[in-house]
Every structure is written in C-alpha cells, then in structure tokens.
Amino acid sequence: MEKNPLQEILIRACSDKPFREKFIKDPKGILQSASIQVPENITIRILENSDDQIYIVLPTSLEEQPAEWAYEDWPTPGETFETAGLTIKWTERGLSLLGRIGSESAAELRRQLDRASGSLLIDFSQVTFMSSAGLGILLSTQKRLAANQNELYLYNVSAPIKNIFSLSGLDSVFQFVTSESDNTWWMAYPNV
Amino acid sequence: MKLTSTLNSFLNLFYNYADLPANSEQSITAKRFYESVIARAVQSPEFRQRLLHEPEAVMAEIGIQLPEGIKVTFVENTAQVVHIVIPPYIGE
Numbered sequence: 112m113e114k115n116p117l118q119e120i121l122i123r124a125c126s127d128k129p130f131r132e133k134f135i136k137d138p139k140g141i142l143q144s145a146s147i148q149v150p151e152n153i154t155i156r157i158l159e160n161s162d163d164q165i166y167i168v169l170p171t172s173l174e175e176q177p178a179e180w181a182y183e184d185w186p187t188p189g190e191t192f193e194t195a196g197l198t199i200k201w202t203e204r205g206l207s208l209l210g211r212i213g214s215e216s217a218a219e220l221r222r223q224l225d226r227a228s229g230s231l232l233i234d235f236s237q238v239t240f241m242s243s244a245g246l247g248i249l250l251s252t253q254k255r256l257a258a259n260q261n262e263l264y265l266y267n268v269s270a271p272i273k274n275i276f277s278l279s280g281l282d283s284v285f286q287f288v289t290s291e292s293d294n295t296w297w298m299a300y301p302n303v
Numbered sequence: 304m305k306l307t308s309t310l311n312s313f314l315n316l317f318y319n320y321a322d323l324p325a326n327s328e329q330s331i332t333a334k335r336f337y338e339s340v341i342a343r344a345v346q347s348p349e350f351r352q353r354l355l356h357e358p359e360a361v362m363a364e365i366g367i368q369l370p371e372g373i374k375v376t377f378v379e380n381t382a383q384v385v386h387i388v389i390p391p392y393i394g395e
Contacts, residue, residue, distance in 0.1 A: 117387075124389045131392060138387065154384045161391050163372050168386045169344045169351060169379040 116145040135159070150260055186226055194219035205264070207234035212245035220245065224252045229261050232288070236267035241275055253284060264288050339365055344377075355379065 120141060124131040134141045138155040149155065158166040186201040193199075195215035200207050205227070212220060224231075231252070253263045266288045268276075276282040340361075344351040353361050354377040362375060369375065378386050 121387075121389055125391070125393050128392065131389070134389070152383060156378075156384060156386045158378065158386055158388045159391070160388055163374055165373060165375045166386070166388045167340075167375060167377050168388060169341065169354065169377055171345075171380050171382060 116147055117142075120145055185229070186223075192219055192223060199223050202232075202234065205232035205234070207237070209237040211240040212238060213240065213242045214244045217242075217244040217248055221248045224248060227252070227256070229256075230264070231256060231261070232264045232266055234266045235269070235272060238269070238272055241272050243279070246275065246279060246281065250281065250284065262286060351379070
C-alpha cells in the first residue's frame, strides 16, 4: 500500500517535538511541504489527543455539502445512453457503466463525462473490458475534476480491470471504492 | 496529492483496518463505530448535535464503554474548517 503522507506526519509528530510544535503552529506549511495541497479558504485546526482526552472528528454534514454534490446541470438520474457495447446510465452521484469500454464506445463516454462538473462516482461493477482509450478518458476527467477540488471515485472495479490501471502505473491516481465499504462510504469524506 | 485524497485514504485505513480486539462484549470495531456513529452524525443533524454536546450520554446509549477518566470530545469539520487529530507525544 502506498504510504500516506498525512499518516507519516502524524507518526513523526508523536516523537519529534520541534516538528510537532511546528505542525501545530503552521499545519498548512507542514502539509504543503509533504505535497498535500490545502485549498486557500480552508482553516486547519490541530487537536492533541492525550492520555485522558480523545478527539473524534465528524465529517462535514450533508447539509453543508451541496456545493460539491448538487449541481443544477447534473444530468437526470436514469438518463441512459447506449453505444457500441457500452451502456452509460446516470445516477444521483455519477454514472454506472455496463459492458465494454473500447475505442468504439470511448467517444460517447467522453461526451457524457464532460457533462459532470462535480465529484463523480463511476460504478464499474458491470464493466467487462476496458482499453487504453477508456483509461485516457478517465485520466483526463480526473485531471479536469481535480482542478476544481473535485474527486473521481471508481466503484467496484473488478480485479482484471484494476490490473489495467496497475500495469499502466495509474492505480494511485484514482480512488477506488469497493462495495465492502457499503453505500455510506462517501459520507466519511470531509468536504474539503 | 490533494488534502481530500490524503484524508480519505487515512480515514479508509482507520475505519477498515484499525479494528479493535473483539475480546469483550463491549468492544466495538472501528467499522461498526463508523457506521453507528460517524455515518449517522453525517445524516442526522439531531444526532450530530447530541454528539457535540453530550458525547458521554450518546456513547453510553450506543454501548461504548470507556475507562473511567477518559474524556471524548467530538468536533465537526465544516466547509471551511478541517480538524486533524494528533496522537499524544510519546517522546524520542
């Protein structure tokens, strides 16, 4: 598993006193020096657990999240497009794909993905094949969304398809989500 | 790497793998804690307020027993403020 830079900061803060003090005083500076981008309008507060005090952070409530998830121009859930072996269906949080993502179906997939302006969940559970054309479209979508602090989540990607990501060295670029983490997984994510 | 992705994978790590030993009836796995407390707090404003204001009572209701003298405080992330919790200092 890839090392999580935040985890490394937290571990270091346990034993390196000057580092800990610096992190408490200037969290953004430390995060940025670990290549973690912090949006400008976000305030970071550091809380110190102690022997008798445990802090638990609650993610942003749903009411505060509409900016990221709700879009006036979000395609209507249920809207479905069929193209060369691939069915693309819009859902409330993204779209679900059924069939093959090949060079013939890539153009339509790109057209649909270009409609998404916020964080997006793509359900991969019924995808049976993906070519490098599909990979390229996902990559460009991920870049476009990330430019506006949005995320692309790939849901339930089968092992063979996941291998395509791994072999291209792109598996760390995407956020894979599995059904094991149940359908409330996205609620854990702070809206940053 | 973006802060969101980093926090996400950290939360994943925590909720999926940091299961506590299931050696007592009162022990609760991190995953179950997430489902019964965190996920619920995101959905229900009332439950969220209770966690913020009377954490001990809520924890007791859910069946999470804590050793005497341990204080649990819930804080909330908002669209503008993100909290990061660091473990106690353990020395060199």
